[in-house]
Amino acid sequence: MATYKLNHLQGLEAEAIHVMREVAAQFENPVLLFSGGKDSIVMTHLAMKAFYPASIPFPLLHIDTGHNFPETIVYRDRLVARTGAKLVIGHVQDSIDRGTAVEEKGYNASRNALQSVTLLESIAHGKYDAALGGGRRDEEKSRAKERFFSHRDEFGQWDPKNQRPELWDLYNGRKHQGEHFRVFPISNWTEMDVWQYILMEEIPMPSIYFTHRRLCFERSGALYSYSEFMNLRDSEKETLREMQVRFRTIGDMTCTGATVSNASTVVEIIEEIASSRVTERGSRQDDKRGEAAMEDRKKLGYF
Amino acid sequence: MTSVHQGYLNMELLRFITAGSVDDGKSTLIGRLLYDSKSIFADQMEAIELASFRKGEEHVNLALLTDGLRAEREQGITIDVAYRYFATPKRKFIIADTPGHIQYTRNMVTGASTANLAIVLVDARKGVVEQTKRHAYIASLLQIPHLVVCINKMDLVDFAEQTYQQVKHDFENFASKLAINDVHFVPICALEGDNVVNRSERMKWYGGSTLMHILENVHIGSDHNHIDARFPVQYVLRPMNTAHHDYRGYAGRVAGGIFRVGDKVAVLPSGFTTRVKGIHLGERELSEAFAPMSVALTLEDDIGISRGDMLVRVNNRPQTGQDIDLMVCWMDERPLQVGGRYVVRHTTSDVRCIILEVTYTMDINTLQRLEEGRSIGLNDIGRVRIRATGPLCFDSYRKNRATGSLIIIDEATNRTVGAGMIV
Numbered sequence: 001m002a003t004y005k006l007n008h009l010q011g012l013e014a015e016a017i018h019v020m021r022e023v024a025a026q027f028e029n030p031v032l033l034f035s036g037g038k039d040s041i042v043m044t045h046l047a048m049k050a051f052y053p054a055s056i057p058f059p060l061l062h063i064d065t066g067h068n069f070p071e072t073i074v075y076r077d078r079l080v081a082r083t084g085a086k087l088v089i090g091h092v093q094d095s096i097d098r099g100t101a102v103e104e105k106g107y108n109a110s111r112n113a114l115q116s117v118t119l120l121e122s123i124a125h126g127k128y129d130a131a132l133g134g135g136r137r138d139e140e141k142s143r144a145k146e147r148f149f150s151h152r153d154e155f156g157q158w159d160p161k162n163q164r165p166e167l168w169d170l171y172n173g174r175k176h177q178g179e180h181f182r183v184f185p186i187s188n189w190t191e192m193d194v195w196q197y198i199l200m201e202e203i204p205m206p207s208i209y210f211t212h213r214r215l216c217f218e219r220s221g222a223l224y225s226y227s228e229f230m231n232l233r234d235s236e237k238e239t240l241r242e243m244q245v246r247f248r249t250i251g252d253m254t255c256t257g258a259t260v261s262n263a264s265t266v267v268e269i270i271e272e273i274a275s276s277r278v279t280e281r282g283s284r285q286d287d288k289r290g291e292a293a294m295e296d297r298k299k300l301g302y303f
Numbered sequence: 304m305t306s307v308h309q310g311y312l313n314m315e316l317l318r319f320i321t322a323g324s325v326d327d328g329k330s331t332l333i334g335r336l337l338y339d340s341k342s343i344f345a346d347q348m349e350a351i352e353l354a355s356f357r358k359g360e361e362h363v364n365l366a367l368l369t370d371g372l373r374a375e376r377e378q379g380i381t382i383d384v385a386y387r388y389f390a391t392p393k394r395k396f397i398i399a400d401t402p403g404h405i406q407y408t409r410n411m412v413t414g415a416s417t418a419n420l421a422i423v424l425v426d427a428r429k430g431v432v433e434q435t436k437r438h439a440y441i442a443s444l445l446q447i448p449h450l451v452v453c454i455n456k457m458d459l460v461d462f463a464e465q466t467y468q469q470v471k472h473d474f475e476n477f478a479s480k481l482a483i484n485d486v487h488f489v490p491i492c493a494l495e496g497d498n499v500v501n502r503s504e505r506m507k508w509y510g511g512s513t514l515m516h517i518l519e520n521v522h523i524g525s526d527h528n529h530i531d532a533r534f535p536v537q538y539v540l541r542p543m544n545t546a547h548h549d550y551r552g553y554a555g556r557v558a559g560g561i562f563r564v565g566d567k568v569a570v571l572p573s574g575f576t577t578r579v580k581g582i583h584l585g586e587r588e589l590s591e592a593f594a595p596m597s598v599a600l601t602l603e604d605d606i607g608i609s610r611g612d613m614l615v616r617v618n619n620r621p622q623t624g625q626d627i628d629l630m631v632c633w634m635d636e637r638p639l640q641v642g643g644r645y646v647v648r649h650t651t652s653d654v655r656c657i658i659l660e661v662t663y664t665m666d667i668n669t670l671q672r673l674e675e676g677r678s679i680g681l682n683d684i685g686r687v688r689i690r691a692t693g694p695l696c697f698d699s700y701r702k703n704r705a706t707g708s709l710i711i712i713d714e715a716t717n718r719t720v721g722a723g724m725i726v
Contacts, residue, residue, distance in 0.1 A: 004561065004593040005524050008316035008395040017597035018556045021538045025610055025651070049585035050597070053550055054542035137386045144385040163383070164719045165409055165634050167416040169556070169595075170648050170710045174717040188397055190388045200312055276344070 017050040019185035026173040030130040034060040036072035037250040039134030059086035065111040075206040090122030110254040120156040154178035222257040320414040322438040323424030332493035334365025339500035342389035408682040409634040415445035431473040433668040443481040527594040532560030534614040535650035552599035558705035563591040577604040611652030628726040635720035638680040649709040662686040700724035
């Protein structure tokens with residue numbers, strides 16, 4: 001007799017597809033947040049599976065800081081062409097020009113925090129009532145309590161102490177006028193699950209996740225890609241050199257650290273993660289701005 | 304692909320809940336599981352070493368690993384459900400870390416609703432107390448298939464076998480009244496790791512498994528109902544493009560049983576019958592689908608079907624009715640109103656309902672049914688009868704957790720105010 005059980009990746013996939021379909025059924029105007037990182041690539045893949053042979057019933061929204069890795073944009077545009085998905089772009093530069101966001105100054109200046117402003121403006125402008133994100137509970141401790149269906153008030157804010165209980169696989173997306181939801185279908189996935197799923201499903205990935213030579217410099221113990229968007233101190237300029245690196249997460253160029261790596265295939269990446277002693281966000285400068293840095297940004301409307 | 308990677312792709316997923324209060328050493332136990340299974344990364348370890356040092360603690364406090372929100376860090380307690388992840392070569396684990404105090408019953412119920420297994424922590428010095436009974440009762444009410452009673456702080460009772468036997472005896476005595484099928488007992492010392500991942504050298508009298516061994520090996524293959532075929536229609540797929548002009552697929556998650564191509568099925572509530580033409584997962588065609596798979600079904604006949612309808616086997620139908628008895632756990636500050644109107648979400652259907660009566664409430668510390676003064680407030684559990692405005696297709700919760708569960712929503716606030724298990 002056949003055994004009727006799913007392996008862990010099939011179980012997580014079934015859960016994520018269920019959540020995406022709930023979003024399509026319960027909301028009028030959802031949108032999928034697409035950063036070009038591995039989590040949002042997996043999300044797009046899941047959305048294609050969830051609605052096949054129909055096309056994805058919501059657009060992709062990219063919040064563009066203008067400080068992207070060029071490889072991310074190349075990948076994004078190919079993906080859009082391949083899937084026929086609709087792409088909407090919210091530019092942080094537009095928020096700065098409007099005066100709703102103010103550019104940070106100094107050596108550590110980053111547009112990462114400004115994305116929240118542009119994101120909320122884009123959600124309001126598009127009248128989106130649900131924004132699907134690739135956030136995972138294992139990424140950071142304040143995310144550990146995030147719901148699949150996460151309610152946001154009319155100011156786009158998250159109230160971690162007053163969340164709706166979430167039972168079985170029954171999701172309550174009811175809301176008042178002006179409120180919206182953030183929905184996290186891959187809440188229960190870990191970094192390892194994401195890569196194993198990419199392997200299982202043979203999902204093509206942007207080149208910067210794999211090892212390559214790149215001009216890097218050191219800042220507070222981390223490696224960064226040299227780019228025109230960052231001001232280097234003289235001491236940092238001295239550390240500039242070509243290195244064999246890859247990226248474990250992809251954000252904005254100003255805050256995403258590189259890791260020294262020779263991993264050139266998905267299997268090698270999985271092996272590298274299995275033996276890694278540092279979490280993926282260990283290379284994200286944005287989380288190191290204090291013990292509750294992520295919680296504070298999330299309350300204000302961050303991803 | 305090498306065998307190692309095949310192994311990665313063939314792990315099982317076990318979801319478990321830990322019930323206990325701060326004093327029982329719950330956070331320490333979770334920290335210990337993570338630490339001894341080598342699931343802690345260097346930067347996480349560095350962060351808690353620093354935090355322990357700041358608090359002036361002598362040892363690295365593993366409990367800090369599970370500290371979530373700022374309020375909790377300040378108060379030193381766990382308020383909400385927090386989810387943790389770790390894996391061994393055999394299984395991937397999801398921990399729902401829930402607080403144990405009576406004022407957080409709703410949080411435990413939330414965590415329990417998706418769990419395969421519950422760990423109930425008992426302080427060896429205190430033995431089976433009211434809280435232990437409450438946690439075991441909630442585990443049985445939510446029909447968690449497996450229960451592990453961890454008798455913790457064995458170091459404080461000189462690792463005495465007699466203490467362990469006493470707790471086991473007391474627990475079995477009262478658990479005989481509950482619907483719990485599979486119970487394990489493990490004497491542990493979470494602080495120092497005895498019998499958590501590694502066998503204790505100080506309790507040689509214990510011949511059973513370590514906690515980790517149970518977590519890795521407990522049989523979870525039959526935790527889903529694979530007998531009674533149920534498919535709540537979630538979303539209708541109509542591509543209307545040239546390649547799939549006439550395609551009409553019914554997307555959903557199998558809530559019970561197995562569906563095969565060619566099966567004769569009935570559509571509820573209309574009662575029309577047809578056959579399964581195809582089963583799809585993305586571009587792949589499958590010959591069968593079972594709980595809890597998310598798939599799309601196509602049918603032989605063109606019948607009007609929409610979200611909220613349910614496909615079932617012709618000769619195995621759920622109950623259909625408007626008056627429903629359920630056990631409810633209340634989750635809102637505003638008490639349940641008899642005669643009040645609410646929205647009920649059951650599988651993929653939303654209906655309005657009125658609360659007809661409260662049959663009894665449970666004293667969840669003594670497990671006594673109270674038939675006097677029957678009001679149900681925050682964290683209370685009781686039996687109620689509701690009338691829905693339309694018929695629901697349901698099974699008893701005991702038979703099927705997916706088709707036997709529902710949530711109650713307050714229409715004015717949109718909050719989820721109650722969790723219901725159909726009797």
